[in-house]
Amino acid sequence: MRWGILGAAHFARTQMGPAIHAAKGAELVALATSSAEKAEGFQSFAPGLRVHRDYDALLADPGVDAVYIPLPNHLHVDWTVKALEAGKHVLCEKPIALQAAQIDRIIAARDASGKMAAEAFMIVHHPQFVRARELVRGGAIGRLRHVEVVFTYNNPDRANIRNKPETGGGGLPDIGVYAFGAARFVTGAEPVAVTHARVDYEGGVDVFAQVAADFGDFTYGAVVSTRMQPAQSILFHGDTGLVRLTSPFNANVYDMAELVLETEAGKRTHERWPAANHYVLQVEAFGAAAQGADYACPLEFSRGTQAMMDMVFAAAGNR
Template sequence: MATVNWGILGAANFARRHMGPAIHAAGRGRLAALATSSAGKAAPFQAFAPDLRVHDSYEALLSDPDIDAVYVPLPNHLHVDWALKALEAGKHVLVEKPLAMKAGDFDAVIAARDRSGLCAAEAYMIVHHPQWQKAKALFEAGAIGRLVRVSGAFSFDNRDAGNIRNRPETGGGAVPDIGVYIYGAARFVTGEEPSEILSAKVERENGVDVWTHITAQFPSFHYSGVVSMRMAPWQEMVFHGEGGVMRLTAPFNANVYGEARVVVQSADLVETVHRFPADNHYVHQVEAFNASVLDGAAYACPLEFSRGTQAMIDMVWAKEAG
């Protein structure tokens, strides 16, 4: 196999706007098939991938012998089941985050991955962006000295009651949707896991969290994070050490929210700015996955890492429940 032939389960808006074009643009892969019963929903995909094969069911796509890997952008509560079905069908699988709603639900997917020898991962794209790889390298090189605190914030305003993010039955909520970013980013850079959730203030509407602020203790630093689906758009990650501060200005939607920059301010207030004006983390993610499939290359976001982020989310819910 010299090229990974991809299929997408469902014509989700996110797949149409971001991941479909990324799969099509990524080296060593091609978008070959889409599963949807709607010709109208298939048309925008065919506009950039004119030779796209359209199947009228998810099962038909999984039975297609020409498809090597499947991307799953379905509502959150369906992710585990279709990940398992894809692996059982002999397909590599990349599943939109969050892969599961509880950490323990990762275990069946991890076991199926290991049994099959196939690649399976959560689509946690930010770790494939060079801004995050740079941030991790700077931290490990001691650019900000001993770490004291980390803070993260991610918000947008989505009040559409019909949107899956606002529906409890589809696994909605701000923390499942975007908390994975501010929690996982701290884990990725520092390599640490939370020791304790110190506080969890959660506001809910219709059974889903729409604003959540937590504080947590990690082995060597204090953490504060807020996510919201009812605030003006904002995103930032800050790593504050004894010797400096490192800040990422567009950490999660690079070149959509703004230019990706890693800004390091030294203790004497001198700033060094690392800019990444052109990188597309969705394309980088697909290319990394293709390299894992074709070459056996190590993947920056294995399921075990994603399970750790979900374990932190589980700790948040447990703290909220008291």
């Protein structure tokens, strides 16, 4: 699969570009940017890269099969649809949309084009999440009673795009998608109601959220913030055991990816994945899905996560 990237984002240069380059069955062949200096950063690991000066030119490139979109959040829907209409497979950064209903437009474009389209929700491709789902759904911790998620980091830079309301910034769009989607992926359950939501704002973007939700068979709690000391963890707490992921979202960056299983007999086991790269695994899984394989997080899954986020904003009542 020959890949092109729309825009020379820092994350694309440091993470996804190298991941595409490293993935089996994938080749990074094109980049759209008007900055020769930014293009050099990609050409350092992909020297044969074709550089297009605008996004439309890349979409018109017959040598590109798939497009990765790391553009600002408010541009995701339009450019994902444009890329699908141009006959490209599309992997778009999260959040793929800012409201659940917007994803319906992408689903329609995907179905009309016959191409693969997905949100870059990379964590579900990491073996720690595959294992957590296997344990929780398989009854290893008995009846699941509660899920607790923490994902925080500190980014007070007002010039950063994540702190700009006009481009769809905010903590929940940036990392809330992980806090909500992770619980849905592992459990296979959907929220019945958001029972509590406190959302604090600075400069027009949310910077702190405390959320409680009812998933029917279990309760859920989360803290998401872009103004706190970095921390991340997920706890799946059952009546006869628990599963804890200690570095669920930035595996082997925040800390080593580790799953801890505790059972009622007092037994504790640790599983670690020091070498797994969820970005590379995501690209490989996407390529396989374009050939007909099942995909861990299709657009319908992403719509469910965004629907939960919409519920949180509605419950907070101050968006």
